[in-house]
Amino acid sequence: MSNWEILWQARDEFLIGFWRTLEIFGLSIAGAFLIGCGLLYLLEGSRKRLTMPLRIFIDAMRMLPFLILVYLLYYGLPSVGIRLDAWWTGVGALAVYHGTYFAEIFRSNRLTFPPGQIEAAKAHGFTKSKMFFRLILPQVIMQTRPLLGNQLIYALKDTAFLVIITVRELTAVANSLSSTYFIPTEAFIVVIGFYWALSVAMEIIIKQCGRFSAKRGFDNV
Amino acid sequence: MNASAWQMLLEGAWTTVWISAVSIAIGVLAGLVIALIRLARIPIVDQLLVLYISVARATPLVTLALFIFLSAPDLGLDFNRSVAGILALTLNTTAFNAEIWRSAFRNFSREQREAAMATGMTPWITFRRIMLPQMVITSLPGLINEMSFLIKGSPAIAVIGIVDLTRVTNRISAVTYEPLPPILVAGALYMMVIGCLIWLQRIFERRANRLAM
Numbered sequence: 001m002s003n004w005e006i007l008w009q010a011r012d013e014f015l016i017g018f019w020r021t022l023e024i025f026g027l028s029i030a031g032a033f034l035i036g037c038g039l040l041y042l043l044e045g046s047r048k049r050l051t052m053p054l055r056i057f058i059d060a061m062r063m064l065p066f067l068i069l070v071y072l073l074y075y076g077l078p079s080v081g082i083r084l085d086a087w088w089t090g091v092g093a094l095a096v097y098h099g100t101y102f103a104e105i106f107r108s109n110r111l112t113f114p115p116g117q118i119e120a121a122k123a124h125g126f127t128k129s130k131m132f133f134r135l136i137l138p139q140v141i142m143q144t145r146p147l148l149g150n151q152l153i154y155a156l157k158d159t160a161f162l163v164i165i166t167v168r169e170l171t172a173v174a175n176s177l178s179s180t181y182f183i184p185t186e187a188f189i190v191v192i193g194f195y196w197a198l199s200v201a202m203e204i205i206i207k208q209c210g211r212f213s214a215k216r217g218f219d220n221v
Numbered sequence: 222m223n224a225s226a227w228q229m230l231l232e233g234a235w236t237t238v239w240i241s242a243v244s245i246a247i248g249v250l251a252g253l254v255i256a257l258i259r260l261a262r263i264p265i266v267d268q269l270l271v272l273y274i275s276v277a278r279a280t281p282l283v284t285l286a287l288f289i290f291l292s293a294p295d296l297g298l299d300f301n302r303s304v305a306g307i308l309a310l311t312l313n314t315t316a317f318n319a320e321i322w323r324s325a326f327r328n329f330s331r332e333q334r335e336a337a338m339a340t341g342m343t344p345w346i347t348f349r350r351i352m353l354p355q356m357v358i359t360s361l362p363g364l365i366n367e368m369s370f371l372i373k374g375s376p377a378i379a380v381i382g383i384v385d386l387t388r389v390t391n392r393i394s395a396v397t398y399e400p401l402p403p404i405l406v407a408g409a410l411y412m413m414v415i416g417c418l419i420w421l422q423r424i425f426e427r428r429a430n431r432l433a434m
Contacts, residue, residue, distance in 0.1 A: 063411065063415045063416060063419070064373070064408055064411060064412065065372070065373040065375070065376050065387065065411055066373065066376075067376035067377075067379070067387050068376070068387060068404065068407060068408045068411060071387065071390060071400075071404050072401075072404050072405075072408070075390075075394065075400040075401075076400055076401040076404050076405075078400075079399065079400060079401050080401070153278070153279065156279075156281075157279075157280070157281040157282070158281070159281070160281030160282070160283040160284050160377075161281070161283055161376070161377065163283055163380065164283070164379065164380055170284075171281065171283055171284045171287065174284070174287070175287055175291075178291055184287075184288070184291035184292040184295060185288075185291075185292035185295045185296065188284065188288035188291070188292060189288075191284060192276065192279075192280050192284060192285075192288065195279050195280055195281060195284065196275070196276050196279040196280065198279075199278070200275070200279070
């Protein structure tokens with residue numbers, strides 16, 4: 001029996017691993033997106049005292065490796081009495097870590113926002129939250145979509161770090177298969193193929209979003 | 222934490238820094254070479270390089286490190302851990318650096334190249350005297366950004382057993398049963414290294430802006 005046949009018989013394990021990676025990735029980027037939008041809203045807000053700590057928090061996160069954050073949550077939190085399981089630690093860490101990156105991307109785009117629109121909205125009597133959700137957020141999201149796409153690919157790649165805290169995802173499946181049947185080369189080629197297909201699919205989706213946003217006139221600023 | 226824990230942390234930091242530095246040095250040069258080869262548009266080589274860049278950008282570092290370390294004996298190669306780690310980091314960063322260099326090439330002003338040609342410079346001299354110095358300055362902010370991504374990704378090599386700054390925290394907490402302090406110190410050390418890079422990046426960005434390129 002050739003090595004590839006062994007892998008074909010273990011296809012269920014690959015699919016389970018792929019599904020778990022997708023699950024972690026989907027949940028965590030949804031969380032990250034919400035955190036990013038929330039941070040942008042807080043930075044937008046009138047409370048000046050909040051701005052400085054938030055900026056420091058965002059910059060600190062951007063200077064830390066992802067794995068250190070995971071270690072902090074997985075090994076560090078139990079010593080202050082909070083115990084999370086590996087899976088939720090992974091999802092939470094990914095969401096917080098990439099949420100701050102999203103916030104930074106949004107913030108840098110928000111700086112180049114034409115002030116005339118804000119003034120016009122204020123003159124029309126928009127409330128703060130309405131202005132944020134109807135005016136600022138949609139434009140910021142559509143204009144930053146190439147950067148967001150890049151960040152999504154980074155987030156996908158960071159899911160592989162979770163193998164170190166024993167989450168059973170795609171890389172962990174390849175690792176365990178390669179030690180069971182001793183076929184590391186083939187197992188990892190298959191897994192790299194999965195990751196590659198996923199990121200190519202994401203790039204295509206981001207490009208399609210570009211069409212939509214060109215049609216809606218988000219790009220001609 | 223006692224003195225030996227601090228010493229272990231610093232040794233881990235040193236491991237992280239030297240492995241990253243070697244990969245960065247190789248990666249920046251290899252990226253330049255790949256960008257140059259891609260400019261030549263040699264039929265099959267070009268497609269292969271595009272495939273390499275696309276796959277390497279999508280592959281997680283952890284997966285790549287495990288792949289190289291575990292499958293090297295299968296392919297008849299004999300690496301030690303450090304070489305496998307450096308190879309994984311280099312393969313990853315080269316793909317990103319090649320794209321940065323290539324965009325610097327594409328955005329290089331045509332007038333200057335035509336002027337160099339008109340004054341009778343050979344392509345090699347044009348490249349070395351005119352293009353390279355300017356391209357280095359324009360692409361340095363991008364390259365340094367990629368360097369800090371590499372350092373942030375470098376804990377991936379812990380998975381093949383290299384005792385780097387992240388892994389060493391496990392070793393210390395296995396002795397002291399207090400995981401929080403070493404992890405916090407390791408985080409601070411990472412922040413210092415990456416903070417230095419960000420500071421360098423700001424300087425080069427300012428210089429690039431001043432030269433109006």
